[in-house]
Amino acid sequence: MTSSFSNLSLAEPLARAVAEMGYETMTPIQEQAIPVVLLGKDVMGAAQTGTGKTAAFALPLLQRMMKHENASTSPARHPVRALVLLPTRELAVQVAEQVELYAKYTNLRSTVVFGGMDMKPQTAELKKGVEVLVATPGRLLDHIEAKNTVLNQVEYVVLDEADRMLDIGFLPDLQRILSYLPKQRITLLFSATFSPEIKRLASSYLQDPVTIEVARSNATASTVEQHFYAVNADDKRRALHQILKARGIKQAFVFVNSKLGCARLARSLEREGLKTTALHGDKSQDERLKALDAFKKGEVDLLVCTDVAARGLDIKDVPAVFNFDVPFNAEDYVHRIGRTGRAGASGLAVSFAASSDQRLVADIEKLIKTKIELEPMEFEEDQPRKDQGRINDGRRMYRDSGDQAVRDAEDAPQGRPERAERPERRERREAPPQRQQASRDPFFDKPYESTLAADAQPAWEASAKGGAPRSSVSANIKPKKKVAALFKTGE
Ligand code: AMP
Numbered sequence: 001m002t003s004s005f006s007n008l009s010l011a012e013p014l015a016r017a018v019a020e021m022g023y024e025t026m027t028p029i030q031e032q033a034i035p036v037v038l039l040g041k042d043v044m045g046a047a048q049t050g051t052g053k054t055a056a057f058a059l060p061l062l063q064r065m066m067k068h069e070n071a072s073t074s075p076a077r078h079p080v081r082a083l084v085l086l087p088t089r090e091l092a093v094q095v096a097e098q099v100e101l102y103a104k105y106t107n108l109r110s111t112v113v114f115g116g117m118d119m120k121p122q123t124a125e126l127k128k129g130v131e132v133l134v135a136t137p138g139r140l141l142d143h144i145e146a147k148n149t150v151l152n153q154v155e156y157v158v159l160d161e162a163d164r165m166l167d168i169g170f171l172p173d174l175q176r177i178l179s180y181l182p183k184q185r186i187t188l189l190f191s192a193t194f195s196p197e198i199k200r201l202a203s204s205y206l207q208d209p210v211t212i213e214v215a216r217s218n219a220t221a222s223t224v225e226q227h228f229y230a231v232n233a234d235d236k237r238r239a240l241h242q243i244l245k246a247r248g249i250k251q252a253f254v255f256v257n258s259k260l261g262c263a264r265l266a267r268s269l270e271r272e273g274l275k276t277t278a279l280h281g282d283k284s285q286d287e288r289l290k291a292l293d294a295f296k297k298g299e300v301d302l303l304v305c306t307d308v309a310a311r312g313l314d315i316k317d318v319p320a321v322f323n324f325d326v327p328f329n330a331e332d333y334v335h336r337i338g339r340t341g342r343a344g345a346s347g348l349a350v351s352f353a354a355s356s357d358q359r360l361v362a363d364i365e366k367l368i369k370t371k372i373e374l375e376p377m378e379f380e381e382d383q384p385r386k387d388q389g390r391i392n393d394g395r396r397m398y399r400d401s402g403d404q405a406v407r408d409a410e411d412a413p414q415g416r417p418e419r420a421e422r423p424e425r426r427e428r429r430e431a432p433p434q435r436q437q438a439s440r441d442p443f444f445d446k447p448y449e450s451t452l453a454a455d456a457q458p459a460w461e462a463s464a465k466g467g468a469p470r471s472s473v474s475a476n477i478k479p480k481k482k483v484a485a486l487f488k489t490g491e
Pocket of ligand 1: 023049054
């Protein structure tokens with residue numbers, strides 16, 4: 001079997017875009033799915049975000065749509081031909097961005113619609129005509145009902161992250177949307193697992209699908225260097241500063257367990273001269289997108305986030321992930337460290353474990369089937385300590401109120417974890433990460449070369465002034481319902 005894109009005979013504009021993305025070889029899901037989709041068969045794929053799944057469906061669909069490509073400005077010449085449904089706005093934006101990149105040298109148009117934003121700009125885009133529509137189910141229904149889009153020429157449907165869509169309670173919305181579509185179509189369903197509900201969804205809406213299963217990207221885990229340091233709550237920020245400097249890390253995700261802790265840690269790090277933004281469930285949609293965008297553009301160095309806010313996000317080339325708090329759920333550890341070392345790049349995952357985290361560390365050990373050696377954190381003498389001093393701009397390193405607040409947040413087991421803004425299915429228990437290294441890494445002894453601009457104004461502070469935080473629950477998110485009961489055909 002070939003694994004090179006050049007052997008696929010993609011149309012020149014698509015091949016050019018792929019080459020520009022720097023892809024050389026296909027990922028396993030791409031190797032398996034692209035030829036099948038090109039043949040026009042339905043697919044039931046078990047693959048998660050991070051495996052190259054988006055290109056696996058987007059490239060062959062764009063290839064098949066090339067016959068409709070035209071430069072006309074008439075909306076009628078650009079009907080929706082492919083509909084991609086995703087459970088969350090972040091995932092929808094991510095997928096839409098990728099589709100746009102793959103289609104950039106074609107005349108095929110794409111757009112994305114999702115809840116929590118004004119409908120008007122989305123409506124304007126829809127009315128211009130788009131061949132590929134990426135959407136979350138609730139908002140798509142709003143647009144269908146407002147007659148902003150017509151779906152009677154849809155030839156392709158992708159139900160992406162289908163298990164999560166069912167978990168969230170989107171089944172009735174999916175059923176309604178699918179009822180608006182032509183029966184003659186190609187349907188692709190991607191899900192992390194093939195639960196009985198997913199199988200039933202597939203048997204209702206897919207015709208004779210080809211089943212494709214790829215293991216969760218082992219490459220991710222095997223390229224991540226993992227360290228666990230024994231650090232008490234008061235020393236965690238100091239440890240973070242030291243490792244960032246010693247490693248010359250330009251950008252990192254910093255995970256905390258609570259929304260409150262997230263906001264406060266971000267503020268503290270900002271005061272300490274790091275360009276930092278916070279991403280948690282209380283941030284408005286606009287703020288979240290701004291935070292992500294700032295991180296992607298390299299305008300901020302640290303994205304301090306909670307699990308709920310970061311789930312499923314694909315930001316490439318994050319060199320490091322810090323578990324400022326050891327996660328309450330061991331599965332979240334695997335998920336968090338999956339943010340680094342993606343698509344073959346190497347990464348670093350550092351966890352700070354206080355003595356009260358023993359049980360949580362043991363849970364992770366059990367899940368990843370790897371003995372975790374807690375390494376002692378050796379602090380450099382010239383690093384400011386909370387009780388010692390000041391940083392070089394003359395400000396006190398920690399303010400009293402914030403200091404207490406951060407300590408509160410760091411009391412992880414007592415602190416309240418962020419409530420899932422949407423019911424979330426837990427990640428599959430597989431792909432144990434590589435054995436973490438117990439010995440001190442020579443990189444830690446490298447001299448510090450600063451890459452941080454201490455005087456930079458944080459983008460997130462400006463955007464956070466915009467208004468009171470909104471509810472973390474999108475109007476589109478329905479309470480979880482018993483999935484089986486929603487299917488008409490009982491088992
Ligand atoms: P996805 O699973 O679709 O979210 O993709 C995960 C990441 O892998 C994205 O950032 C893609 O740009 C990247 N990617 C997808 N396919 C390839 C490939 N064949 N080679 C290298 N990177 C890829």
